[in-house]
Amino acid sequence: MKLWLAPQGLHIEMARLGDETDIARLHAKGFYRGWSVEEFSSYILDEGRTPIYVAIDTKRRIAGFAMIRHLGDEAELITIAVDAKWRKKGIGRALLTAVLADLAMSPAKRLLLEVAADNTAAVRLYDQTGFTKVGERKGYYPRPDGSPATAIVMARDLG
Numbered sequence: 001m002k003l004w005l006a007p008q009g010l011h012i013e014m015a016r017l018g019d020e021t022d023i024a025r026l027h028a029k030g031f032y033r034g035w036s037v038e039e040f041s042s043y044i045l046d047e048g049r050t051p052i053y054v055a056i057d058t059k060r061r062i063a064g065f066a067m068i069r070h071l072g073d074e075a076e077l078i079t080i081a082v083d084a085k086w087r088k089k090g091i092g093r094a095l096l097t098a099v100l101a102d103l104a105m106s107p108a109k110r111l112l113l114e115v116a117a118d119n120t121a122a123v124r125l126y127d128q129t130g131f132t133k134v135g136e137r138k139g140y141y142p143r144p145d146g147s148p149a150t151a152i153v154m155a156r157d158l159g
């Protein structure tokens with residue numbers, strides 16, 4: 001079983017069926033467009049392609065999660081979110097570190113991601129974990145006020 005330690009007495013392991021409702025709820029709070037519980041169930045069942053890493057306590061309460069997609073010799077960080085009451089305690093960094101450690105044992109040579117240019121917290125987290133900007137997509141993210149946000153594309157070599 002894969003397991004990584006995280007701050008605050010939490011640990012990180014792979015999501016399993018039963019986690020999808022909490023993951024969907026957490027995701028919906030962090031993003032303008034959420035995914036359904038059913039979508040997360042199917043991602044969990046397809047762990048070889050779309051692994052989800054959860055930061056949990058001893059009662060399996062989910063403080064945060066990260067999901068990636070394997071794309072041959074590349075992987076993509078699809079989403080990462082930490083519950084608001086658990087933020088700024090090193091859990092996002094621990095999730096990303098676990099993802100990177102796991103990817104080091106995979107064929108992937110590069111991890112890519114997209115982030116809204118105005119998402120300071122996420123951009124700083126990615127800067128700190130070795131990602132660099134490789135592109136920009138203007139008007140990429142829909143926003144409730146109708147003015148779409150620019151996405152920054154970032155990448156990090158693995159291994």
Ligand SMILES: CC(C)(COP(=O)(O)OP(=O)(O)OC[C@H]1O[C@@H](n2cnc3c(N)ncnc32)[C@H](O)[C@@H]1OP(=O)(O)O)[C@@H](O)C(=O)NCCC(=O)NCCS
Pocket residue numbers: 030031079080081082083086087088089090091092093094114115116119120121122124125126128
């Ligand atoms: C981005 C997110 C996952 C960070 O999770 P977190 O657990 O709070 O992050 P950490 O405590 O591990 O912080 C790691 C680093 O990120 C940066 N960071 C985190 N929160 C920050 C904030 N509010 N402002 C500025 N920088 C911040 C800092 O550089 C921090 O390092 P430091 O504490 O040594 O300064 C969290 O803010 C979140 O869930 N946001 C909503 C969802 C989201 O935007 N996801 C990213 C989509 S691409």
